[in-house]
Amino acid sequence: MHGPASSGWLLVALCAATGAYCLLRMRSGVEEQRRAAGGEALMGFGMAAMAVPTTAFTPPEWAWPVYAVVFGAAGLRALWAARSGRHHVHHLVGAAAMVYMAVVMAGAPAHAHGHGTSGVPLLTGALLLYFTGYVLLSGVRLIPVAAVAGGAAAAGWGDRPELSRACRLCMGIAMLAMLPAM
Template sequence: MHGPATVGWLLVALCAVTGLSCVLRARGAGCGQQAEARSEAAMGFAMAAMAVPVLWGGTPTLHKASAWAFTAVFGVLLMRELWLMLMATGRHGSTSCAQQLHHLLGGAAMVYMALAMALGAPAGGAGAHHAEAGGVPVVTGALLAYFAAYVLWTGTRLMPAATGAGRPALAGHHGGTRAVAPPVVRRTGVAAGCRVAMGAGMFAMLLTV
């Protein structure tokens, strides 16, 4: 993907840490939440691999091979998300359905980016470090707008969870009390934080298409 190598490695770190957080979140989670966390972990690690600058700074052959390989990987993830959404239809509430749609759109966005890289010719011939934009401007713009809005909306929803009332309190060292979020709230906050990080990663990667 074209862009500074430093930005690429930062994306690798962000997506890899997000994927690891999702793996840890899957431990001890319920069946539905475990499947969701595993899906997000797979997406995070795949995004981290795709953002590795070395894959896009070599020969045109390496560039094409990497792009088509990621197209296949994200295509499989997209099909898995579609299957999970169909299986969940009628069994969960609107919130779960909305989250499944978000996962589906995320998978579609990654397939779109991989295809754009596969169909876009490397600029400058052999040894080029950049690629010509291969995406459709309208589609790229719509995806950028969606993920920007999603990150802002989900991020603002995290703030009340940190300051909301009605949480259990524990006695402090000096006789005072401090609010402590119950485990379910903490798990929800971690999940939302992972989605914010992954959405930000999607947004940054779309900028490089």
């Protein structure tokens, strides 16, 4: 992504830390949580790689099509999984957003990313609206409610739903930062 280097490095750190935690969540005893954590780890590390400031590293031309293929495959997997639950639709939208960003970055010259455009493209605006709503809803879901006696102590730290929600919130915020920086 192109923009100020300091915000790029903060995005890299946030997304990499989120991806690392999601990798740890893959040790869960619950199959569905392991599957979701794997997809979220891929998203976190992919977003971290895309957020590296171009002043530090300019990816080779072949990197953007590779991102598009990887996240296209993740999107197909999310589409298949969406048959069993609507929460997979968010993973589908996230993967589609990553494919979109990779395609835009592949098609634009290195010096022109984020410059010289007149307004926000319609798809970027729609994704910004979606992720804004997602972030607001995720934030509300983090508001503490009365804990069930023994429930928090029985779950391992990798199975705590509030931590996985916080990770999803972080990635939603990162997506909001990355979309306008294209």
